[in-house]
Amino acid sequence: MAxxxxxxxxxxxxxxxxxxxxxxxxxxxxxxxxxRVIRACAPDLVLVQEAPLFFxxxxxxxxxxxxSDLVVLSGGGTAAGPALLCxxxxxxxxxxxxxxxxxxxxxxxxxxxxxxxxxxARLGVLSCHLSLRDDERYDQGxxxxxRLAGMGVDHVIAGGDLNDRPTxxxxxxxxxxxxxxxxxxxxxxxxxxxxxNPFQRIDAIFATxxxxxxxxxxxxxxxxxxxxxxxxxxxxxxxxxxxxIPAVQ
Numbered sequence: 001m002a003x004x005x006x007x008x009x010x011x012x013x014x015x016x017x018x019x020x021x022x023x024x025x026x027x028x029x030x031x032x033x034x035x036r037v038i039r040a041c042a043p044d045l046v047l048v049q050e051a052p053l054f055f056x057x058x059x060x061x062x063x064x065x066x067x068s069d070l071v072v073l074s075g076g077g078t079a080a081g082p083a084l085l086c087x088x089x090x091x092x093x094x095x096x097x098x099x100x101x102x103x104x105x106x107x108x109x110x111x112x113x114x115x116x117x118x119x120x121a122r123l124g125v126l127s128c129h130l131s132l133r134d135d136e137r138y139d140q141g142x143x144x145x146x147r148l149a150g151m152g153v154d155h156v157i158a159g160g161d162l163n164d165r166p167t168x169x170x171x172x173x174x175x176x177x178x179x180x181x182x183x184x185x186x187x188x189x190x191x192x193x194x195x196x197n198p199f200q201r202i203d204a205i206f207a208t209x210x211x212x213x214x215x216x217x218x219x220x221x222x223x224x225x226x227x228x229x230x231x232x233x234x235x236x237x238x239x240x241x242x243x244x245i246p247a248v249q
Contacts, residue, residue: 001187001188001221001222002187002215004018004187004188004214004222004240004242005214005215005242006018006042007044007087007089009118009120010244012247013120013121013247013248014119014121014245014246014247015118015119015120015121015247016214016242016243016244016245017044017045017089017118017121017243017245018042018043018044018045018240018241018242018243019043019044019045019046019047019125019157019205019241019243020038020041020045020046020047020238021046021047021127021159021160021161021203021204021205021238021239021241022046022047022048022049022234022236022238023048023050023129023160023161023203023234023235023236024049024050024051024064024233024234025050025234025235025236026050026051026052026053027051027052027064028234029232029233029234030229030232030233031063031064031233032067033229033230033232033233034064034229034233034234035064035067035068036224036229036233037219037225037230037233037238038064038068038070038238039067039068039069039224040219040222040223040224040225041219041222041225041238041240043070043085043087043240044086044089044118045084045085045086045087045116045125045157046068046084046085046086047082047084047112047125047126047127047157047158047159047160047205048061048075048082048083048085048112048127049081049082049128049129049160049203049236050081050129050161051075051076051077051082051083052076053077053080053081054077057076057077058072058076058077061076061083064085068085069087070085070086070087071085071086071088073086073090073092073095073112073116073125074095074096074097074112074113075097075110075112075127076112078097078110079097079098079099079110079111079127080099080100080107080108080110081109081110082127082128082129082160083112083127084112084113084125084127086114086116089118089119090116090117090118091116091117092114092115092116093114093115093117093122094114094115095112095113095114095115096113096114097110097111097113098110098111098112098113098147100140100143103131103133103136106131106132106133107131109128109131111126111128111144111147112127113125113126113127113147113151115151115152115153117248119245119247120247120248121155121245121246121248122153122155122248123155123156123157123211123245124148124151124152124153124155124156124157125156125157125158126147126148126156126157126158126160127158127159127160128140128144128158128159128160128161128162129160129161129163130144130160130161130170131163132163134169134170137162137163137164137170138170138173140170141170141173141174142173144158144174145173145174145177145178148178148208154208154210154246154248155208155210155245156207156208157205157206157207157211157243158174158178158205159203159204159206159239159241160203160204161202161236162174162202162203162204163202164202165200165201165202166180166183166201171204174204174206175206178206178207178209179206179207179208179213180204180206181205181206181213181216181239181241182201182204182205182216182217182239184213184216185213185214185215185216186215186216186217187215187216187217187242188215188216188217188219188220188221188222188240189217189218189220189221189237190217191218191237192218192236192238192239193235193236193237194235194236195230195231195234195235195236195237196231198218198237203236203239204239205239205241207241207243211243211245211246212243212244213241213243214241214243214244215241215242216239216240216241217239217240218237218238218239218240219238219240220237222240
């Protein structure tokens with residue numbers, strides 16, 4: 001597997017960053033394996049789905065961040081599951097946790113969002129976990145795009161568990177407006193669910209058009225990431241992307 005670029009700030013002020021999107025299933029599995037996978041990916045930003053929601057959820061998320069050499073940026077219980085972790089490379093401008101309209105009988109959904117600066121770059125970040133219901137999921141995809149448009153930044157990264165395949169109408173709605181990073185620059189493996197027999201891509205990272213995608217995919221084969229840990233950590237495979245974010249002009 002070709003090497004994925006490491007994080008760095010370029011002479012022109014642009015930032016090469018690593019972004020990881022990961023459904024961690026409420027940390028109900030092997031949390032040591034989970035932390036090893038995250039550390040080996042060396043991310044600047046982690047877009048988490050299914051963060052712990054109940055008893056001592058803040059402490060659980062903080063413990064995972066610490067074990068992964070990261071800090072909690074936003075989300076968790078206050079965003080109904082999505083969360084953001086970051087490295088100390090990131091300078092935080094603001095965060096906002098968003099709860100989406102609740103459909104009776106369905107799970108509450110939300111977005112964890114932030115605006116950060118890394119090197120000379122400024123970007124918005126959003127983590128999501130969309131509905132299992134097609135109609136609700138499609139509406140949430142529109143809310144996601146509206147939220148990104150209202151963040152007041154030139155460059156935005158969004159990712160998460162879409163509960164939809166690339167041929168689905170919600171996935172297609174997002175890919176029409178944003179770069180599907182895997183489709184733009186495939187790297188690593190494609191399928192994210194289920195680890196026992198991965199056969200579909202329902203987890204993804206998207207970026208606005210000004211972001212250069214250097215590679216994106218499941219980091220199976222990345223040094224330090226073992227198949228044993230990937231299978232033990234949670235019921236999804238993570239998605240890792242290397243992106244070049246232009247410097248603020």
